[in-house]
Amino acid sequence: MKSTYRNIAKLQDDFTNLFQIQDEFSDFKIIIEDPKNPNEEKIFYTHRSILNCRSDYFQALFRSKMKEYQEGKILFKNISSNIMEKILGFIYTGSLQVTNEDAVEILVLAKKFFFPEIVNFLADFIAESI
Amino acid sequence: MSRKMILRVPKFQEPKRMEKSEAQRLWLLLKDAIVEVQHMNASTLSFEELYRSSYSLVIAKRGDILYTGLEEVNNHHTKNLLDKIAQAVDERFLIELNSQWQQYKLQQIMIHDILMYLDRMYVKEPQLKVFDLGMFKWKQNVLIHSQINDRLVRMLLGLIHMERNGEVIDGALMKSLIQMYVDVSLKEKETYKQEFEERFLLATSHFYKSESNLFITNNSCGAYLKKVEIRLIEEEARIKQYLDESTGPKLIKACEDELIANHMQTMIEMETGCRTMIQNDRFNELKLMYRLFQRVENGLVHLKNEFAGYVRNEGHKIVNQPENLKDPNALITSLIEIRNRFEKTLSQSFANNRDFINSVNTAFESFLNENDKLSESLALFIDKKLRGGFKDSNDQEIDVIMNKVILLFRFLSDKDVFKKFYEHYLAKRLLSGRSFSEDLERTMISKFKQECGNQFTSKMEGMFTDMRLSKDALDGFKNYLQTSVEMGKLPKIDMSVRVLTQGFWPTFPPHSCTLPPLLSQYCDLFTKYYCHAHTGRRIIWQTNIGTAEVTFRLPKKTHVLALSTYQMLIMLLFNDAEKLSLKQMAAGTSISFMDIQRSVKPLYSGKYKVLKRTPAVEKSKELSENDIFELNLNLKCKLHRIKFAATSQTDSEPERQHTRQRVDEDRKIEIDAAIVRIMKSRKALIHNDLIVECTKQLSSRFVPQTSMIKKRIENLIEREYLERFPDDRRRYRYLA
Numbered sequence: 001m002k003s004t005y006r007n008i009a010k011l012q013d014d015f016t017n018l019f020q021i022q023d024e025f026s027d028f029k030i031i032i033e034d035p036k037n038p039n040e041e042k043i044f045y046t047h048r049s050i051l052n053c054r055s056d057y058f059q060a061l062f063r064s065k066m067k068e069y070q071e072g073k074i075l076f077k078n079i080s081s082n083i084m085e086k087i088l089g090f091i092y093t094g095s096l097q098v099t100n101e102d103a104v105e106i107l108v109l110a111k112k113f114f115f116p117e118i119v120n121f122l123a124d125f126i127a128e129s130i
Numbered sequence: 131m132s133r134k135m136i137l138r139v140p141k142f143q144e145p146k147r148m149e150k151s152e153a154q155r156l157w158l159l160l161k162d163a164i165v166e167v168q169h170m171n172a173s174t175l176s177f178e179e180l181y182r183s184s185y186s187l188v189i190a191k192r193g194d195i196l197y198t199g200l201e202e203v204n205n206h207h208t209k210n211l212l213d214k215i216a217q218a219v220d221e222r223f224l225i226e227l228n229s230q231w232q233q234y235k236l237q238q239i240m241i242h243d244i245l246m247y248l249d250r251m252y253v254k255e256p257q258l259k260v261f262d263l264g265m266f267k268w269k270q271n272v273l274i275h276s277q278i279n280d281r282l283v284r285m286l287l288g289l290i291h292m293e294r295n296g297e298v299i300d301g302a303l304m305k306s307l308i309q310m311y312v313d314v315s316l317k318e319k320e321t322y323k324q325e326f327e328e329r330f331l332l333a334t335s336h337f338y339k340s341e342s343n344l345f346i347t348n349n350s351c352g353a354y355l356k357k358v359e360i361r362l363i364e365e366e367a368r369i370k371q372y373l374d375e376s377t378g379p380k381l382i383k384a385c386e387d388e389l390i391a392n393h394m395q396t397m398i399e400m401e402t403g404c405r406t407m408i409q410n411d412r413f414n415e416l417k418l419m420y421r422l423f424q425r426v427e428n429g430l431v432h433l434k435n436e437f438a439g440y441v442r443n444e445g446h447k448i449v450n451q452p453e454n455l456k457d458p459n460a461l462i463t464s465l466i467e468i469r470n471r472f473e474k475t476l477s478q479s480f481a482n483n484r485d486f487i488n489s490v491n492t493a494f495e496s497f498l499n500e501n502d503k504l505s506e507s508l509a510l511f512i513d514k515k516l517r518g519g520f521k522d523s524n525d526q527e528i529d530v531i532m533n534k535v536i537l538l539f540r541f542l543s544d545k546d547v548f549k550k551f552y553e554h555y556l557a558k559r560l561l562s563g564r565s566f567s568e569d570l571e572r573t574m575i576s577k578f579k580q581e582c583g584n585q586f587t588s589k590m591e592g593m594f595t596d597m598r599l600s601k602d603a604l605d606g607f608k609n610y611l612q613t614s615v616e617m618g619k620l621p622k623i624d625m626s627v628r629v630l631t632q633g634f635w636p637t638f639p640p641h642s643c644t645l646p647p648l649l650s651q652y653c654d655l656f657t658k659y660y661c662h663a664h665t666g667r668r669i670i671w672q673t674n675i676g677t678a679e680v681t682f683r684l685p686k687k688t689h690v691l692a693l694s695t696y697q698m699l700i701m702l703l704f705n706d707a708e709k710l711s712l713k714q715m716a717a718g719t720s721i722s723f724m725d726i727q728r729s730v731k732p733l734y735s736g737k738y739k740v741l742k743r744t745p746a747v748e749k750s751k752e753l754s755e756n757d758i759f760e761l762n763l764n765l766k767c768k769l770h771r772i773k774f775a776a777t778s779q780t781d782s783e784p785e786r787q788h789t790r791q792r793v794d795e796d797r798k799i800e801i802d803a804a805i806v807r808i809m810k811s812r813k814a815l816i817h818n819d820l821i822v823e824c825t826k827q828l829s830s831r832f833v834p835q836t837s838m839i840k841k842r843i844e845n846l847i848e849r850e851y852l853e854r855f856p857d858d859r860r861r862y863r864y865l866a
Contacts, residue, residue, distance in 0.1 A: 057181070060243035066177040074178055112185055114250070 012093040019046045019088050029073040030088070032081040042081035044088055054091045057113040083109060090118065098122065100129055148190035156183045157195050160244070161203060167240050168207050170233065177244065185247040193252035200245070204264055208234075208271035216277040224285060227278070228306050231268070235313070238264035262316060269314035269321060282307065283326060287333045290368075294337060305372035312374050319376060327377055331384050334365075338388035346393055350402035352415045358389045358422055382425075391426040398436050408440050408475065416479035430485065437480070438489035441472055445497035449504065458507035459514055466534045469494070495541045505542055506786070508535065509551035512574065517559060518566045528570065536577050544832040545582065546800070550793045552578075553589055554636045560597055561628065561675055568594070582830065592634030600628040603660060610659045625652050629660065629669070637792065641674040643695075644720040646702055674725070682740065682772075684763055691740065692773040696721055696729040701740070704761050709744065713755040727753050732774045734759060738767045797832060801842045804828055806851055809864035817843075817860045 019026070026045035034042060051058035061068055068074040076084065083105050090096040096118060098106060103126055110118035160183050163175050187196050211230050218226035242249060242261045249260040258266055272278055286307060289299045311322035338361070346354045365385050369378040397419065398404040407415045423429030448454060448468065454461040472490055480486045498504050512535055520528050542548055559565040572594070579587040604627060645653065657669045676695035680702070681688060693701065699719040703710055710718070716726050730753070734741040742762040804827045808820060815823070821839055828834050843862070846852045855861040 056246070060246050061177045061181075064172065064177055064240045064243045066172050066175045066180075068177050070173050076178070112247070114246070 012095060015092040016089065018050075018092055019044045021045060027072060030084065031073055031075045032079055032084050033075065033077045034081045035078055036080055042084075044084065046088065050092060055113060055115070079109065080105070087113070087115075090115070096121075098125060103129070148186070148192060153187060153190065153192040153195055156187050156192075157199055159183055160187075160196065161199060163244065164200070164203050164241055167237050167244075168203075170237075172240060180244045181247065184245045188247050188252050193248055196245070196248055197252065197257070200241070200260070201263060201267075204267040205271065208267045212272050212275055212277065215272065216275075223281065224303060224307065227282065228303055231310055232306065234264070234268060258316070265314045266316065273310065273314055274321070274325065279325060283329055286326070287330060290330070291333070291337065293368075294364075301371045308372055308374065319374065322374060327374075327380070330373075330377070331380055334381060335384050335388055338385055339392075342389050342393060346396060346400075351397050351400050351404070351407070351419075352402060352412070354393075354397070355415060355418045355422060359418060361385065361389060362422075386425050390422050390429065394423065394426070394429060394432050398432060404433065404436050405440065408437060411471065411475065413475065413478040416475065420480050420483075430483070433480075434483075434486050434489050437475070437486065438493045441468075441490050442493040442497055444468055445493060446500065449497050449500055455503060458503075458510040461503070461507045462511035462535075462538070465498075465538060466531070469534060469537065491541070494538075495543070498538065498541045499543045502544070502547065504538075505544060505548035506551045506789075508538055508542070509548055509555050511535070512552070513555040513559065516566055516571060516574065517564050520566060520570060528573075532574055532577055535574075536581055539578070540581065543829075544793075545586075545830070546796060546832045547790070547793050549586060550636070550789050550796070553593075554789055556590055556593060557635050558675075560593055562677065589634045592631060596630050596634060597628065600630075603627070603629055603663075606663065607656055607659050611655070620651060621648065623648065623652060625649075625656070627656050630672070632670075636789070638672055638675055641722060641725060642720055643673050643699060644718075645673065645699070684765060689765075689767065689769070690771045692771060694729060694774075696725055697733060697774060700726070700729060700733070709758050709760045711756050711758050712753060715759075716755070723755060730759065734762075736774065738765060738769075738772050740765060740772075797834065797838065798842060800828060800831065801834055801839055802846060805839070805842060805846060806864075809852060809862065810866075812864070814855070814861060814863045817862070820862060 019030075022043075022045040026047060028046045028048045028051065030044040030046055032042040032044075034040060048058075048062060052062050053059075061074070083102060086096060086098075086102070086106060087109055096106075098121075103122055107119065107122040107126065110122065160180060163172075163180050166172060166175060184196060187193060211234070215223070215227050215230055238261050241264065242259075245260050253259055257263075273282075286304065289304060293299045308322075308326060311326045312319050315321040315323075342354075342358075345357055349357070362382065362385060365381055366378075369375060369381060373381065396403070404416070404419060406412075407419070420430070420433060423433045445465070445468065448461070448464045451461075451464075454464060476482055476486055476490065515531065520531075523531070539545070539548060556571070559571075565571055575587050575590050578590075607627070653671060660669060661667060673695045678693050678695055678698035680691045680693055680698050682691050682701075691697075691701070696719070699721065700715050703715060703718045707714075712723065712726055712730065715721075715730070716723050719726075721729070730741065733739070734743055739762050741759045744758050744760055801824065804824050805820065808823050808827070809815060812823075820843070821836055824839050825834055825836075843852065847854065847862075850865055852862045853865055855863060
């Protein structure tokens with residue numbers, strides 16, 4: 001006999017806020033200079049192992065062992081922090097909530113960072129909205 | 131659709147038209163970074179910045195600047211590397227090449243990572259992917275350059291040659307350099323195959339050609355086989371250690387060709403080769419040979435033929451050895467022995483390969499049917515065993531022997547001949563009370579039954595039934611005698627009769643004789659009793675296979691003689707005569723002269739002589755009808771009961787002839803039956819087809835001769851079972 005127990009909802013809950021607070025396990029900082037709030041820096045406390053296995057962009061970034069790898073942080077300009085939060089949410093939990101307001105912005109970012117699933121989803125979403 | 135139709139398009143993401151100068155700026159930034167990467171100074175560069183630059187160029191449709199620029203930078207860099215590497219001397223060359231290559235590969239991965247957006251969104255066939263472009267430039271400007279390629283391959287092959295000669299080389303270095311040929315191949319490893327593999331395989335063939343020729347002339351076949359096995363293991367290890375796995379099958383094939391295929395004939399024929407190994411039961415060496423030959427095309431065919439040839443030859447010797455022809459027991463024992471021996475070879479060396487087993491069986495079939503002795507010898511062998519030869523064996527051993535007998539039996543093409551002989555000897559065993567155990571008899575028969583079906587053993591089983599019924603009949607007869615009126619008038623003798631159903635038993639050649647009046651009377655009484663109990667039956671007395679016990683009174687001692695019926699009749703004559711010639715004996719008993727001769731012989735020439743020949747003629751063996759015999763009153767024997775063999779155990783030639791004749795008679799009937807069966811179902815058939823079909827049907831029992839089938843067809847036509855077609859004489863029609 002064989003049986004599998006799954007509790008994805010719990011997993012998602014546990015992972016949702018994983019990158020919001022700094023703790024001893026976080027080893028990579030994502031710093032956002034939000035163009036809307038130029039004086040305020042937003043920092044996400046993330047994990048290399050998770051970014052590496054969920055995103056081609058971050059995998060390449062870690063593999064090349066350049067400045068960001070050495071310093072343990074990356075700086076994004078021209079990205080709003082709530083969009084980045086959604087992208088990270090997707091990386092950590094596999095779910096993404098889109099609204100008409102942020103769909104296009106997320107689509108652009110998803111293209112840049114190579115999330116083909118999101119790109120396909122948003123393309124359909126936008127097509128339906130028009 | 132209820133969703134609100136507002137999409138916010140952020141201002142800062144609006145595609146701007148990029149100025150050429152801006153594009154150039156971004157490219158120069160990237161170019162500087164790539165050069166830094168090529169100098170292994172990447173750690174201070176910002177990945178995000180470079181990635182963003184390449185991304186910006188591509189979305190602004192300026193990917194071409196980036197791609198052509200990259201091509202140039204790579205071109206330039208690899209050309210510089212070539213000079214650096216080519217300058218390295220001797221072993222430094224491989225090390226320098228390898229370290230540059232390892233670095234280059236890492237750089238290309240890094241460049242690919244930075245330019246990932248270009249690679250995925252811009253590059254389209256037939257353009258090379260970013261990483262492949264790097265590989266291609268390396269191949270073009272470094273690896274296949276005249277200053278590198280030939281030098282590299284020669285050095286690699288040189289190292290492999292050294293390793294094959296027992297030296298230790300740097301496996302990791304080999305792996306890296308050989309893998310380089312694979313890495314720079316754009317499709318199907320073409321560079322690896324063209325530039326390296328082809329030359330490597332050639333060198334391999336070369337190496338093993340000369341090694342194997344030298345080794346096999348200076349060593350035994352067994353040593354050579356071991357050497358080959360080790361070499362193959364080494365090459366397997368070599369594939370794993372530093373060759374591309376696609377080379378594996380080709381390399382092994384090349385080795386097998388040189389080491390095995392090219393020397394198979396030698397390995398079979400050489401003095402220490404296959405033949406000797408088979409002769410001397412060198413199971414391990416043969417096993418190794420089998421394993422190795424198995425790897426090459428037709429290898430096992432060679433080995434199998436050699437083995438089957440040997441088996442046939444050995445078998446042929448055994449069935450034609452003069453001693454064996456005289457002694458059926460020795461013949462069958464030797465056959466069982468070689469069968470055991472070859473079965474051992476088959477299982478220990480040849481993995482019980484079906485083809486091998488079949489060809490051994492074919493060999494057995496051929497030599498076992500070389501002469502017609504075997505059927506009878508086999509029947510006699512079992513006869514001896516069942517007469518007591520099994521006395522000292524346990525059940526398991528008996529079963530083994532019986533199975534071997536069945537095995538040999540299976541190879542006989544004329545099973546009907548065997549059957550006749552078997553029935554003949556079974557009858558003799560039963561009638562003379564010599565069968566050691568009825569259980570064993572039945573076990574043996576059940577094995578034949580399993581092999582050939584009911585029909586084959588029905589008569590044999592009938593014999594056993596007769597024996598049982600005879601006993602009942604005899605008991606009944608004894609009761610009948612008690613009550614019979616006539617009984618009072620007759621002196622009492624102990625008579626035992628066996629009633630044999632005609633058809634179950636072999637027909638013994640009919641011989642007549644005159645029984646003394648007393649015996650005749652008893653016989654008549656039995657006939658009367660039996661025919662009364664079983665109306666419609668007829669009894670024919672078969673005195674020639676009977677036995678009798680006779681009291682022999684000498685002046686000082688009395689003996690009981692166990693005799694055949696004929697011998698009894700002869701001895702009884704001496705109640706009324708002192709001396710008798712053979713002629714007189716024949717006249718007095720009405721026994722044929724030949725039977726007289728055979729019966730008298732044991733009486734005067736055995737260990738205990740109850741008759742003596744007068745005058746005593748020592749050496750002449752031939753008896754003439756005028757030879758005179760008298761009772762030997764000086765017989766000295768401590769035994770009370772003296773047993774005389776009626777005839778020798780083996781049959782005389784005429785008896786054998788008789789058995790054969792009966793086989794032929796039976797065959798006629800079987801062939802007739804087969805022809806009629808076939809024609810009844812097919813209605814019309816061409817002559818040749820009928821012969822083929824008929825032979826096929828009968829093959830489980832015997833191999834009919836075509837001439838005999840022809841005769842039977844003629845006979846059936848005469849008896850109007852068949853007719854020829856008037857317009858086609860070669861076709862027959864069945865007449866219902």
